[in-house]
Amino acid sequence: MKTTFLAAAFAALGLAANAADLGGAHLMVGSDTTYPPMETVDPATGQIVGFDVDVVNAICERINCTAEFVTTAWDGIFGALQQGEFDLVASGVSITDERKQTMDFTEAYLVVSQAVLMQVEDEGMTIDDIKASGRKLAAQTATTNADLAEELVGRDNVALYDTFVGAVVALQNGDVAGVIIDGTSAAAYEKEFAGDLIIGITGLQADPLGLVFRKGDENVAAFNEGLAAIQADGTLDALVAKYWTTN
Structure with missing residues (x-):
């Protein structure tokens, strides 16, 4: 997998002598x-x-706050944010122009390339091969992964699932030819199901990921400052090293 950090963006933010202080606020995170x-x-x-x-x-x-994560189904997660069920969303969310019309994002903390996870025996299969085979590509509904799948093979050749777990199970069962998924998570599934699943196609669309807030939320500025701080002191790089081995 490949990860790219927006170093220039963080540098532009700058680091204040005194960090933002949310006064010990307890934030719910969907x-x-x-x-x-x-x-x-x-x-x-x-x-x-x-x-x-x-x-x-x-x-x-x-920035002096605490976070409590709340499991929330992807379908409806942004509506739940708007309704105040939690204060922000942290869920590998791609920053898109469409989403920015109704919600605010922090600066990107990670850029991920989308990939196709497939069965080991199909290694070497291309997008054209998948289209010619008549088999479908799977993705989680209402994601940029699903949008890309439709661009690549057409809507009729895309199978949508409520969760990526469901899509991966369909792949294991041979119901679909592959799963379009962020390369970060594809690597996790490849490791978990070593010998059965493999990242077969890489280098597809790259998505910047951001934390999501309601439109106009003043906490975005504080989180951007905290994000710049963990980039500057190496914490973010250490977390990437903790979860992935970069190539």
Whole structure:
């Protein structure tokens, strides 16, 4: 996988002599916890863990807040944010112009390239091969992954699932030819199902990921400052190293 950080953007933000202070605010964070390694539920402890969790907690350490993650289905997560069920969304959310019309994002904390996860025996298959085979590409509904799948193979050749777990199960069962998914999570599934699943196609569309707030939320500025701080002191790089081996 490849990760790219927007160093220039962080530098432009600058670091104030005194960091923003949210006064110990306890923030509720909505997250679709079916997307390892970004966020998932640890079966041993029942705790929500993952890269996004660590990023938000690291930011909160810098700007004096605490975060409580709440498992929320992807379908409806932004509506729940607007209704005040939580204060922000941290769920591997791609920053898009369409989404920016109705919600505010922090600066990007990670840029991910989309990929196609497939069965090992199909290694070497191309998008053209998938289209010619008549088999479908799977993706999670209402995601940029689903949008890209439709661009690549056409809507009739896309199978949509409520969760990426459902899409991966369909792949394992041979119901679909591949799953379009962020390269970060594709790597996690490839590792979990080594010998069965493989990242077959890489280098597709790149998406910047950001934390999501309601339109006009003043906490965006504080989170941007905290994000700049964990980029500057190496914490963000350390978290990437914790979860992935970059090429």
